[in-house]
Amino acid sequence: MTIIPNAFGGAKVQSKSTRSQPVYNPATGEAIATLPLSTAAELDEVVQVAKQAAVSWGTTPPLRRVRHMFKFKELLDRHSHDIARAISSEHGKTHADAFGELARGIEVVDFACGIPHLLKGEFSRNVGPDIDSWSDRQPLGVVAGITPFNFPAMVPMWMYPIAIAAGNTFILKPSERDPSAPMLIWDLFHEAGFPAGVLNIVHGDKEVVDAILDHPDIKAVSFVGSTAIAEYVYTRGTAHGKRVQALGGAKNHMIVMPDADMDKAVDALMGAGYGSAGERCMAIAVAVPIGEKTANHLVEALAPKVRGLKIGPSTDPDAEMGPVITADAKRKISGLIDLGVKEGAELVVDGRGFALQGYESGYFLGGTLFDHVTKDMTIYRQEIFGPVLSVLRANSYDEAVDLINKHEYGNGTAIFTRDGDAARAFADRIEVGMVGINVPLPVPVAYHSFGGWKRSLFGDHSIYGPEGVRFYTRLKTITSRWMTSIRAGADFNFPSTK
Numbered sequence: 001m002t003i004i005p006n007a008f009g010g011a012k013v014q015s016k017s018t019r020s021q022p023v024y025n026p027a028t029g030e031a032i033a034t035l036p037l038s039t040a041a042e043l044d045e046v047v048q049v050a051k052q053a054a055v056s057w058g059t060t061p062p063l064r065r066v067r068h069m070f071k072f073k074e075l076l077d078r079h080s081h082d083i084a085r086a087i088s089s090e091h092g093k094t095h096a097d098a099f100g101e102l103a104r105g106i107e108v109v110d111f112a113c114g115i116p117h118l119l120k121g122e123f124s125r126n127v128g129p130d131i132d133s134w135s136d137r138q139p140l141g142v143v144a145g146i147t148p149f150n151f152p153a154m155v156p157m158w159m160y161p162i163a164i165a166a167g168n169t170f171i172l173k174p175s176e177r178d179p180s181a182p183m184l185i186w187d188l189f190h191e192a193g194f195p196a197g198v199l200n201i202v203h204g205d206k207e208v209v210d211a212i213l214d215h216p217d218i219k220a221v222s223f224v225g226s227t228a229i230a231e232y233v234y235t236r237g238t239a240h241g242k243r244v245q246a247l248g249g250a251k252n253h254m255i256v257m258p259d260a261d262m263d264k265a266v267d268a269l270m271g272a273g274y275g276s277a278g279e280r281c282m283a284i285a286v287a288v289p290i291g292e293k294t295a296n297h298l299v300e301a302l303a304p305k306v307r308g309l310k311i312g313p314s315t316d317p318d319a320e321m322g323p324v325i326t327a328d329a330k331r332k333i334s335g336l337i338d339l340g341v342k343e344g345a346e347l348v349v350d351g352r353g354f355a356l357q358g359y360e361s362g363y364f365l366g367g368t369l370f371d372h373v374t375k376d377m378t379i380y381r382q383e384i385f386g387p388v389l390s391v392l393r394a395n396s397y398d399e400a401v402d403l404i405n406k407h408e409y410g411n412g413t414a415i416f417t418r419d420g421d422a423a424r425a426f427a428d429r430i431e432v433g434m435v436g437i438n439v440p441l442p443v444p445v446a447y448h449s450f451g452g453w454k455r456s457l458f459g460d461h462s463i464y465g466p467e468g469v470r471f472y473t474r475l476k477t478i479t480s481r482w483m484t485s486i487r488a489g490a491d492f493n494f495p496s497t498k
Helices: 040-057 062-078 080-091 095-112 154-165 180-191 206-214 227-239 262-278 292-307 327-342 397-406 420-429 465-471
Strands: 006-008 011-013 020-025 030-036 123-128 131-139 142-146 169-173 199-201 218-224 243-247 252-256 284-289 346-349 368-371 388-391 412-416 434-437 473-480
Touching: 006 040, 020 080, 030 080, 040 142, 040 169, 040 199, 040 206, 062 080, 062 095, 062 154, 062 180, 080 095, 080 180, 095 154, 142 154, 142 206, 154 169, 154 180, 154 218, 154 465, 169 206, 180 199, 206 218, 206 227, 218 227, 227 243, 252 262, 252 397, 262 284, 262 292, 262 388, 262 412, 284 292, 284 397, 292 346, 292 368, 292 388, 327 346, 327 388, 397 420, 412 420, 420 434, 465 473
Parallel strands: 142 169, 142 218, 169 199, 218 243, 252 284, 252 412, 284 388, 368 388, 412 434
Antiparallel strands: 006 011, 006 199, 020 030, 123 131, 131 473, 346 368
8 A cells, every 4th residue: 555755855755653544535435545644853854954945945036936837837737637636536526626626726826937026026216315215025934834635736736836936945734634636746846847845745643733833943834724723723823933824614605686597596506515525615505595585496496406416436527526535524514414403404405315336435425405594503603514505594685794794704705696786785795705796606816815704714814816925925125325425423313304
């Protein structure tokens, strides 16, 4: 069985840890690889390599840095289907979904190729008598990323292309559940000609995470995962003087107005609620139809489509949804469905009994649809992270907006309507970081930035785009006057332009 190595200093290195865990194919339930769980001492070894590489990489001209990035992008495009297959084999998502994930990651590489323009400072001449002033954005040094299982290629690529193009070296701690795609991408990164030590991968669990958060030579940490862990990462990392951007959980709502195109709204909910088995932080988990007539129409249209979901392994080209990531995830999701029934929600479609012939040991669930969910129910308050869509009926637009604004999460939201006034008011009033108008998954393109509000984001910076450039650099401002223009004698007053 394959033993997955770490990767640092331009080479793959087997961990010496005595602890390990299996990596599973979620479609079959069989172990397909072994992942050693690295130690804090091994993390320190990686940091020292990255720290040494940062000295020369940080002073490499940006144009030279992005020439490697252009080559990296070319290799990613060429090997995209191979990477997608690696994602699917360990995550379970369909090949088309995995291919789409990778495409969105490559968009950030495209953005990073233009970073010389974004690193330009500002210059002001004669801010005072014979005095010029200018600003510069400089790299931090060694930075790190801790990434989740649900997007094993895309989320790391939200981080390290920008960090590295800006002149930092990077340490990636991928999810233990699907580590092979990041390793395949690391091979392409070095084929693109980047120096050894610029991108490094260390596998592990909480021991390595804590070592990253505590290490004095790691200057910034990016994280994507659950809210509880995001808060932990932010609190511990900032306590050690680091910059931290920690993206947490979500409970994304989609309002369906009475004037909405119902066919388009239903299709949007199917894709956004059940795509990737609901294991997306931008998945729509709650549909909020306005008025009983709209709600009845919506549920009547959704139910047969949910029952008819084509579920299968990633090798099935017709599959619309694959398994969830682990047996534990399947048990947790099933338990929350049980709780929804117990607390009084109407179970319109039950996905708990789904079984796929030939894949009985896989972690498959069918799509689940609840109606008449209320805001005090556990299935409404908690992030389920599975193929479960809840319908919470609202009597008015104002009631729906108030519902969303009072939820603890504020990651993404959407409204489906033909009314421009309602859409504009929604975009203004809603207390959520990413808003879709007739767009169910409003994930920003790479030259904007991704980030929620409230307990969906800890820290001052969203991820990738212009916010990513600011997060991975620090501002330096220089004020200059040449000696020939300085008058004799000390000036004890605070400097001014007068």
